[in-house]
Amino acid sequence: MTATHGTTTRTAAAHERVEVTLTVNGTPRTASVAPRRLLSDFLRHDLEMTGTHVGCEHGVCGACTVLLDGAPIRSCLTFAISVDGRELTTVEGLAADDGTLHPVQQAFRDHHGLQCGFCTPGFVMSACGFLAENPDPDEDQIREGMAGNLCRCTGYAGILDAVKQAAGAFAGSATHPCEQHRVDADATDGHDREA
């Protein structure tokens, strides 16, 4: 058997780079990325926003779902350079600045809609996109609407209940499903801010 053993080489990294400018959760960001860089990797490893998760990298599990100009997309099937000039919302962009959960997040908590939490950011973003599109869904529509994301832990019951509650919460709330939760001046107890 012939092989080159434990070889160490370093060639100067000469990757082509492209500059991208986009808005992430309301903040303008500029970065230079390789054209093949996936949006999921760009978010997770270049911007170090690791709330967006990767469960399959082939567009089936929905863990990587983010909102592009308000509509849910799979960030694992999207090149970072293709969102130049666009507006992204990730799971980090939903809770209020003091940590108060967004109504969708709060509903997941109220209904035990997560266990390990790995699929959760994807579900939360999908739910936001779904409710923006369909503010008053019935139970079958919720089940269909959430059927683009996989969860291996919960069996989905808590997730479906959560989306139902969230739909109701938006009816009387100032928050748009795709926007950061704003806390009313008189309700800033930050009761959910934890570790």
Add this chain to the structure above:
Amino acid sequence: MTTKLVGAPVARSEDPRLLRGEGRYVDDLGQDAYEVAVVRSPHAHARIERIDLDAALEVDGLISIYIFEDLPQRLQEPLPLLIPHPAISHGRTQYVLANGEVNHVGEAIALVVAEDRYAAEDAVERILVEYEPLPAVVGPELARDAEHAVHDDIPSNVAAHLEQTIGDAPSAIADAPHRLSFRLDIERSASTPMETRGTYARWDADDQRLRLYSSTQAPTSVRAAVAAYLELDLAQVECIAPDIGGGFGVKIMHPWPEEILVPWVAKVLGHDVKFTEDRREHFVSANHERSQVQWIEVGFDDDGRILGLDVEFVHDHGAYIPYGLIVPIITSTQLIGPYKLENYRVTFDSVYTNTTPVTPYRGAGRPQGCFAMERTIDRVAAHLGKDRTEVRAVNFLQPEELPYDFGLMFQDGRAYRYDSGDFPGSLAALKELVDWDGFAQRRAAAQAEGRLLGIGMAAYVEGTGVGPYEGGHVLVEPNGTVQVSTGLSTQGQGHQTSFAQIAADELGVDVADVKVVTGDTRRFPYAVGTFASRAAVMSGNAIHLAARKVREKALRIASEALEVDAQDLELAEGQVRVKGSPDTAIDLNVVATMSNPLRYAFDEAARIATQFAQPGDPDAPPVADDDAPGLEATDYYSPTQSTFANGMHAVEVEVDPDTSDITVQRYAVVHDCGTLLNPTIVKGQVLGGVAQGVGGALYERMAYDEHGQLQNASFMDFLMPYATEVPSVDIDHLETPSPLNPLGIKGAGEAGVIPGSAAIAAAIEDATGITIDAMPITPSQLHDRRLAAASSTS
């Protein structure tokens, strides 16, 4: 009085962080680490002729490449056989990198380290490996036929043969008024957690210490294995299981090749290194479970009472046998379920095949055993023309017969002895929940509309909380925070909440003041791991015992300070106070300060514990001989045997008469896991298990072709259920406390998945009249069976 938290549906404290995207899973860490990718075998069985790295060395961003020959001697030894058993006559485990031969698609051959995963994959693509393909052995039957061998020196392909008996099954069957024999198959599936495997290592050259983060269910054992392979002292290695995106058994396997290689490379290169498995790798290189072929022979009387049961099965453990015989031993014992079997014989062969190795997946051998036993009962009922629940009832062990020792050896090497349970009570609850007796009417009504309905049920008993032990540490800080730690790790079970409930109850504090850390060897170095529905039973009780010790110490210190008899004191609302006169009290954090005699008043609160503030008895040492400073304690829970949970599921299905499409219309669960720590969390465990059971019955299978190629290694082709495939579930909890542990709890993690295939098969059979003897089943398979049956009767 503070209300009791154990048993209350306390909202999970882990949720806000996870919901905000602030989780810390392995791949979220180590942003500057080098990343690895692995050259994996495309062949199920081949000899490696040549490896050519030249083209790969040109890749931009490449750091280094390693093959077997580059490894130090210790890393050239095979990985451990984790659970040795005397019946294993031919044990083989894999190498961290293939040593001249590959035995399954996905086996690791070369490790590439690069600046990022993109570059690492570029290099992997350019590594040329020449193979001499060898015949692949696929499936348990071909393995046992032994025309070809997986390992040259094991021509039979058999790693182990084991037999266990109760009474004399062959004679009992021969003498029985009725006899049946048949075969029952279950195919391969896998845990497939949403987070794949991951390992991240940091070598600190200054401190000569290694820190390892791994997505593992067994961090203490990973630490020990890494220390052994890297020839480091245990004190130089720490292993942390951070947030884990689901385990379901596959992450109890360890050490994975990457779990050894990544820390080794980090040390060699003096740079952080990380491995994050991709989904395709997970399908072929992370372990599977379930595949068994089972032959049953049963003898019974006119009432359906089983007089003798003889079971023989072949367990396909894949290319290697790192986890020993755990899965088949569980099948062979847990198959018995809630029934009184006085004559039972079970024999199995555990065989090698050229497929991904098999280690436990949630349920761990029980779904196969439950399928064998419950399908047997259904056959007996059909043979006698009796209601299936009646035949179950005549075979039940009665509550007053428990504890009941079967005289078999369980997976922990200890007695197979049921501690408590009420099986007739469970059946009555299930029949009511699903309206079993009203089904005939529902069926008739459906039939009138040309619809096919069927109902089925299955029962199980699950040995949970296996030993040998877990420990808990509880500490009250002088600021009032209660720190709790235990060594096993968490994959979504909500331990941060349920363990806090246990400690808070004992110490009379707010649950929000309790911080729980699991799976961090820096905090608690002794542990076994999270598997076999054991975390709540084992660590829960250990934490309870440790908290109790802390409570006793707090009472003693407060009793001296308040000059009140300890018996007249209670812990509530963060204080130690006099029962009936809560104004005479001392804050628990003050007790914590007083527990540690000080020289230095580093802050205002500390003054009370300093030497001149608290002179004490001049003849006694400030810390008594049998005492220690600090309001803290460690304790361990180590039971003599497992505690046995039980339950029953009933399923109503509708089968489309034209297409044979199968829809689960109703799913009812009766579940008894003893005292419930947190009913919300337990319900979540059951619902998650049921979803996996439904997936395993109707959708999920590892589709290997005859060459050992996995044909469906992606979520596009391996059909994990979405929300649209999982039925809504009705649950009824019974609570028969375990007499074996102070909290009275039994494990709940796996139960939901166990009876799925058995119950759904029974319902499909009931709807269609087709005997279902193999699972999973697709509509097209069912359709073919129905067509064949129709043509043979016409």
